[in-house]
Amino acid sequence: MFSYRHAFHAGNHADVLKHTVLIAILRHLLQKDTALTVFDTHAGAGLYRLDGEYAETSGEAGHGFLKLLAHLSAPPALGKKSSAVAKSMAESGLAPVIQDYLDLVASFNSKGSHKVYPGSPFLIQRLLGERDKLKVFEIHPTDAKTLSANIAQLEAGRQVAVLREDGFEGIKKFLPPPARRALVLSDPSYEIKNDYARVVAMVADSLTRFATGTYAVWYPIIPRPEAHDVPRKLKTLATKSGKKWLNATLTVKSSKLTSDDAGEVVRPGLPASGMFIINPPHTLKASLQLALPQLAEVLGQDQNASFSVESGG
Numbered sequence: 001m002f003s004y005r006h007a008f009h010a011g012n013h014a015d016v017l018k019h020t021v022l023i024a025i026l027r028h029l030l031q032k033d034t035a036l037t038v039f040d041t042h043a044g045a046g047l048y049r050l051d052g053e054y055a056e057t058s059g060e061a062g063h064g065f066l067k068l069l070a071h072l073s074a075p076p077a078l079g080k081k082s083s084a085v086a087k088s089m090a091e092s093g094l095a096p097v098i099q100d101y102l103d104l105v106a107s108f109n110s111k112g113s114h115k116v117y118p119g120s121p122f123l124i125q126r127l128l129g130e131r132d133k134l135k136v137f138e139i140h141p142t143d144a145k146t147l148s149a150n151i152a153q154l155e156a157g158r159q160v161a162v163l164r165e166d167g168f169e170g171i172k173k174f175l176p177p178p179a180r181r182a183l184v185l186s187d188p189s190y191e192i193k194n195d196y197a198r199v200v201a202m203v204a205d206s207l208t209r210f211a212t213g214t215y216a217v218w219y220p221i222i223p224r225p226e227a228h229d230v231p232r233k234l235k236t237l238a239t240k241s242g243k244k245w246l247n248a249t250l251t252v253k254s255s256k257l258t259s260d261d262a263g264e265v266v267r268p269g270l271p272a273s274g275m276f277i278i279n280p281p282h283t284l285k286a287s288l289q290l291a292l293p294q295l296a297e298v299l300g301q302d303q304n305a306s307f308s309v310e311s312g313g
């Protein structure tokens with residue numbers, strides 16, 4: 001059975017990247033008059049407590065969302081050695097897409113409190129209009145139950161459907177969507193090695209059913225060949241299909257193993273991740289070129305902190 005629980009990871013640096021990009025994509029797609037259907041193939045529990053047992057055990061939000069907030073309330077004093085990005089942030093403030101992300105998360109909390117962290121289904125639903133639809137898939141029995149209960153509280157009726165089934169397979173029956181406009185977010189836990197191949201196969205199959213949809217895939221950047229294969233294979237797929245693509249990555253630390261004072265090997269945890277988008281909004285690249293240097297500056301944990309925004313097609 002699956003042991004991955006997103007509650008341990010909610011608000012970490014990977015969520016900051018993923019949710020900032022997700023919101024930026026949605027803002028653009030929702031400007032049009034025609035209804036949009038959003039699919040979240042790996043939805044999680046929907047809402048998380050940052051003061052709860054899971055989040056406090058891992059402390060991951062402290063290196064992600066909470067670190068961004070702390071930077072806002074107490075930016076470091078600038079010195080001679082401050083980077084150009086730090087100086088420009090001090091002068092011009094946060095990039096609009098980061099500010100948008102922080103404001104949206106804040107809207108789930110009472111003023112000044114940061115106890116609740118919304119997962120992708122809630123961030124998406126908050127932005128949708130009445131005509132738009134959201135279909136979310138979650139296979140973990142406990143998280144699927146929590147997600148259903150959380151979504152029920154929204155009283156969103158038929159706008160949101162929670163499907164307790166495999167998202168890779170389940171999406172097939174919905175493509176193409178009725179109004180022929182859709183965003184597919186795929187955010188697997190990659191707990192099962194096969195997920196790396198399945199996410200690429202899902203996008204390949206989806207493109208044959210619905211070539212004009214926007215597809216956004218989150219992937220970890222870790223020293224495993226199958227993880228490196230995800231952006232490489234998606235790029236090949238997009239290029240062969242004649243589609244535009246964008247690949248955004250955020251690295252916060254080295255991926256090297258270290259050792260502690262007792263000589264025990266210390267694993268670095270997740271050092272970096274990426275979002276690969278097929279058929280991205282034309283505005284996305286410029287928005288991320290402004291935002292990612294700032295995320296790397298604030299969330300970077302060592303001299304390996306970096307980012308990239310690459311596009312093609």
Ligand code: SAM
Pocket residue numbers: 002004005006018040041042043044045046118119120121137138139140143165166167168187188189
């Ligand atoms: N997208 C969520 C967010 O940003 O808030 C986080 C999702 S978490 C990284 C991945 C989730 O996928 C887990 O809750 C896991 O139980 C679920 N999962 C794993 N395999 C799945 C599958 N084949 N279909 C649907 N859900 C799956």
